[in-house]
Amino acid sequence: MTRFALTVEFDGRPFMGWQRQPHGASVQGAIEDALHSVTGEAATVHAAGRTDAGVHGLAMRAHVDVAKAITPFRLMEALNARLRPAPVAVLACEEVADDWHARFSCLGRAYEYRIVNRRAPLTFERGLAWQVPQPLDTGAMAEAAQVLVGRHDFTTFRSVHCQSASPVKTLARLDVRRVGDRVMVEAAARSFLHHQVRSMVGCLVLVGLARWSVERLREALVAADRAELGLNAPPDGLFFVAADY
Amino acid sequence: MTRFALTVEFDGRPFMGWQRQPHGASVQGAIEDALHSVTGEAATVHAAGRTDAGVHGLAMRAHVDVAKAITPFRLMEALNARLRPAPVAVLACEEVADDWHARFSCLGRAYEYRIVNRRAPLTFERGLAWQVPQPLDTGAMAEAAQVLVGRHDFTTFRSVHCQSASPVKTLARLDVRRVGDRVMVEAAARSFLHHQVRSMVGCLVLVGLARWSVERLREALVAADRAELGLNAPPDGLFFVAADY
Known part of the structure; x- marks a missing residue:
């Protein structure tokens, strides 16, 4: 497993918020679906914060664990290709230590x-x-x-x-x-x-x-x-x- | 007749351009239609420049002649009320001299x-x-x-x-x-x-x-x-x- 930190920009207008919802589009759901399409894995994306419906992100930080061997650059490119046409973009992606947590490590x-x-x-x-x-x-x-x-x-x-x-x-x-x-x-x-x-x-x-x-x-x-x-x-x-x- | 100078902001995405077209939405058409709804007059709106389809305006200048007695402030408010939901807004409206021309007076x-x-x-x-x-x-x-x-x-x-x-x-x-x-x-x-x-x-x-x-x-x-x-x-x-x- 490799842990990747993501920097995510999103236009919150079409979303019910960051957090995955049973009904309705969410930013987390969009990224997790894109990730599944890239890796075949059902991973959870953890964010620094949860945002409400209609709230936007210029540089939300998040992390995800991936089993598939992939470089940060390729992961970013593949996620962005799959996220279209949702207004969500991965601006940066880097490998981080296993104990780095987007929410709990956030100062x-x-x-x-x-x-x-x-x-x-x-x-x-x-x-x-x-x-x-x-x-x-x-x-x-x-x-x-x-x-x-x-x-x-x-x-x-x-x-x-x-x-x-x-x-x-x-x-x-x-x-x-x-x-x-x-x-x-x-x-x-x-x-x-x-x-x-x-x-x-x-x-x-x-x-x-x-x-x-x-x-x-x-x-x-x-x-x-x-x-x-x-x-x-x-x-x-x-x-x-x-x-x- | 009173000549009014308008300062117009518009998001060009839904428009075929500034200029009125027989088929398709235009910024000029949106303003002229709003004006007709306010005054009952079929007036032409003249702009400092024509923009192509998909081009935007932060402060396009334009003028129009109005017979109905109305203050610049009321005209601006009435136009903005009628322009909704088109992404066109009149930011400013002022009375100008009869020989002031948005296109030909522009330096x-x-x-x-x-x-x-x-x-x-x-x-x-x-x-x-x-x-x-x-x-x-x-x-x-x-x-x-x-x-x-x-x-x-x-x-x-x-x-x-x-x-x-x-x-x-x-x-x-x-x-x-x-x-x-x-x-x-x-x-x-x-x-x-x-x-x-x-x-x-x-x-x-x-x-x-x-x-x-x-x-x-x-x-x-x-x-x-x-x-x-x-x-x-x-x-x-x-x-x-x-x-x-």
């Missing part, structure tokens, strides 16, 4: 959330960004983001379906920056709760719209109560961008 | 051509970029581009369907830059011949692949002969980015 994860702040509807980025028509005060959003950075009980920003053992996480970075009418929120942490990034972004947008004060956001965090969540951002704008090992 | 046009230089297939950018799997020497491409800058007979880089009175054009700028695996070619001129940007990019890619020397490109230009064209880049990667007045 940090980074997401980017893309907002298009304009009145005009989206064209190229439909399903790839959250269109917010009202002007956003990104200075206020950036200030509010700092309230969330650090070690906190993030229950307010956690899906009821979250399977994490603890709601306490350490948010390493939450940056808000504007380039023209694009507003990008970049989040980094060792790990995140289910829906945490979307929930944080939703509340930052409330601050950007002046519907919430920075103080109101702090109260919502301290409450550690899902009922205090102001707004959950749609999946469209969320991209898994990096996993560190 | 300069700029295009961007997007190449993704990697082996992995495209996911998000399918139809929005040209995937070139072999490594491109962007230094050589940038050097070769300077051969084309200036006033030349561009017959080699001109479609046989080109309707321009003269093949002599002055190319103001042709820049090649790389950001990671993205290679962008930016072109600016008062006006371009039909297929000129795609033909120039095709030959620059031949230089980037070391299949053509810079000298070979110069010979192709001087020959002023369409038969000397090495390669016409696909429409996918071409974006109309700006019109100056």
